[in-house]
Amino acid sequence: MLVKYISRHDIVSDMVGGVGGDNSGQGFVSRLISETGFIRGNFLLILIGWLLIDFTREMAFTYYPLYIRELGGTAATLGLIGATATITEAMVKFPGGYIADRYGRKQIIVTMTFMAGICYLVYAFAPNWQTVMLGAALCSLCMIYTPSHNAIVMDSLPEDKRGTGYSLVNLITRASTTPSPLIAGLLLSRLGLMRTVRLGFVAVSLAFVTASLLRTRLRETMMDAKPIDVGEVAQSFRGARVFVEGISVWRRMPGAVKALLAIDLFQTIPNVMWNTVLVYYMVDELGITQIQLSYIVTLIGVFLILFAIPVGRMVDRYGRRRPILLAMALMVLVIPTVYFADFRTIIVITPIVGLINIIFMTAFSALYADMIPPENRGMTSGSKDFFFLVSVSVGQIAGGWIYDNVSHVLPTTIYWASTFIVLILSYLYIRDPERPQPGSPQIG
Numbered sequence: 001m002l003v004k005y006i007s008r009h010d011i012v013s014d015m016v017g018g019v020g021g022d023n024s025g026q027g028f029v030s031r032l033i034s035e036t037g038f039i040r041g042n043f044l045l046i047l048i049g050w051l052l053i054d055f056t057r058e059m060a061f062t063y064y065p066l067y068i069r070e071l072g073g074t075a076a077t078l079g080l081i082g083a084t085a086t087i088t089e090a091m092v093k094f095p096g097g098y099i100a101d102r103y104g105r106k107q108i109i110v111t112m113t114f115m116a117g118i119c120y121l122v123y124a125f126a127p128n129w130q131t132v133m134l135g136a137a138l139c140s141l142c143m144i145y146t147p148s149h150n151a152i153v154m155d156s157l158p159e160d161k162r163g164t165g166y167s168l169v170n171l172i173t174r175a176s177t178t179p180s181p182l183i184a185g186l187l188l189s190r191l192g193l194m195r196t197v198r199l200g201f202v203a204v205s206l207a208f209v210t211a212s213l214l215r216t217r218l219r220e221t222m223m224d225a226k227p228i229d230v231g232e233v234a235q236s237f238r239g240a241r242v243f244v245e246g247i248s249v250w251r252r253m254p255g256a257v258k259a260l261l262a263i264d265l266f267q268t269i270p271n272v273m274w275n276t277v278l279v280y281y282m283v284d285e286l287g288i289t290q291i292q293l294s295y296i297v298t299l300i301g302v303f304l305i306l307f308a309i310p311v312g313r314m315v316d317r318y319g320r321r322r323p324i325l326l327a328m329a330l331m332v333l334v335i336p337t338v339y340f341a342d343f344r345t346i347i348v349i350t351p352i353v354g355l356i357n358i359i360f361m362t363a364f365s366a367l368y369a370d371m372i373p374p375e376n377r378g379m380t381s382g383s384k385d386f387f388f389l390v391s392v393s394v395g396q397i398a399g400g401w402i403y404d405n406v407s408h409v410l411p412t413t414i415y416w417a418s419t420f421i422v423l424i425l426s427y428l429y430i431r432d433p434e435r436p437q438p439g440s441p442q443i444g
Contacts, residue, residue: 042152042218049113049211056207058180058301060123060200062294063188065279067197073129075277079400081133082276083393089140090389096144097249097382105148105155106220110212116142117208124201147382152218154369154381181301185294193290249379257371259429261384263422264364265391270418272395273411277403281338282346285408292343299347303354311358319432320363320370327359328423335416339409370433 068078099108119142122135187196250258282288288296315323334352337345372380399411 042155045214045218046149046153049214052207052211053204055180056200056203058297059184060197060204062181062184062200062297063193063197063290066193066283066290068129068132070194071126071129071132073132074400075280075403076397076400076405077129078280079276079396079398081129081136082396082400084133085136085140086389086393086396088137089143090386090393092141092144093147093382093386093389094379095382097147097379099144100148100151100382101379104220105152106215106218108145108148109152109218110215112142112145113208113215114212117205117212120201120205120208124198124205146385147379150381150385154372179298181294181297185291188290188294247383249383252373253380254371256431256433257368257380260364260367260371261387263425263429265387266425267418267422268388268391269395269398270411270415272392273399273402274415276396276399277408277411280403281408281412286341286343286346288343288346296343296346296350299350300354300357303351304358307355307358308362311355311362315359315363315366320367321426321430321432323359323363324426324430325423327356327363328419328426330356331419332416332423335412335419338412367430367433 065078068081073081096108116139119135119138122138123132126132126135184196184200187199191199250261279293282293282296283290311323330352334349334356337349341349368381368384402410
């Protein structure tokens with residue numbers, strides 16, 4: 001993966017030249033090139049950076065809730081830290097989108113990826129949970145680059161390969177992270193909880209710094225990109241102009257995009273409530289051990305890998321809507337098993353959980369990319385992320401507070417009930433756009 005794209009292309013050319021008169025071999029290679037030919041340039045660089053970052057993040061965050069508990073925190077504390085991080089990140093999404101559409105993608109991506117690497121060291125050496133919260137806020141400020149990051153991915157994927165492209169992102173990142181929980185579990189048995197998590201966050205820092213160096217080779221996808229004018233960006237905050245523009249951009253969006261956003265946001269709060277306390281619930285109520293946690297997370301990653309390409313092809317061939325409805329229906333069936341699950345039960349349902357996750361990640365991403373016009377991708381992505389992160393922060397605070405003060409089971413019940421509603425709304429309002437024409441041009 002770390003060789004230049006031209007080297008990979010040369011290898012494929014050698015394969016074509018060496019098959020002689022074997023037409024079936026030529027057909028296979030031609031099909032392979034057709035299916036994966038878009039993996040080049042910007043998209044290849046982005047994939048490599050994701051691989052590095054996700055591998056180390058998964059290792060660091062496998063035992064993150066238990067790390068917070070060791071630093072004196074509780075479930076409510078975990079929710080508060082998460083909410084602080086998400087609210088901070090939400091506040092930079094509008095300016096991030098403004099920068100992406102006005103000054104281009106590359107400058108902000110490279111600079112803030114590097115700064116994120118520096119900020120993750122605060123996680124690694126935190127003496128208490130309050131310091132972790134500071135580190136979380138600093139890292140979230142660096143996420144001002146994500147609207148540009150999202151936009152450059154949209155710019156670089158051909159329309160007829162978006163399902164496959166996003167599934168490939170999930171495949172490669174999950175392939176890289178699958179060993180991470182096992183490595184974390186091995187380190188835990190040798191080094192203990194605190195040293196394992198601290199070492200993990202040092203690795204995250206190094207991964208971000210390395211990714212920033214790789215991203216210096218990105219090709220700008222905006223024709224009229226110019227150096228960022230810090231003064232002009234600061235000026236845009238006066239009168240909240242950048243926030244007004246971030247909200248008003250939705251007036252230019254098709255109704256289908258607005259419906260998709262509304263459904264996405266509606267299911268986010270109960271989902272996050274559940275996921276915020278899920279590790280605590282599994283340890284406290286289901287008797288799952290720390291080592292078993294690493295097995296569960298790893299197995300989910302394995303099934304994400306196995307399902308990634310088939311789901312991507314399904315999304316490209318049959319549309320986005322039907323896979324989303326399938327995932328919603330499966331979620332309605334799976335959630336109740338958590339009430340009585342033990343380790344074996346969780347292992348049994350992990351294939352379904354993996355399938356649900358890969359469908360959501362692939363189909364929703366492809367739908368947004370289909371329906372958002374290129375000239376508004378930065379601002380729309382930033383605005384969408386703002387609303388999403390505000391919802392996440394609410395879910396994190398609510399989930400932690402309910403777990404500590406009301407019931408360990410209630411977050412699961414709320415999530416299950418909301419899934420019925422989301423399934424109905426998805427059936428009524430989510431629609432596929434017009435089918436793209438094969439061979440659409442790409443940038444990057």
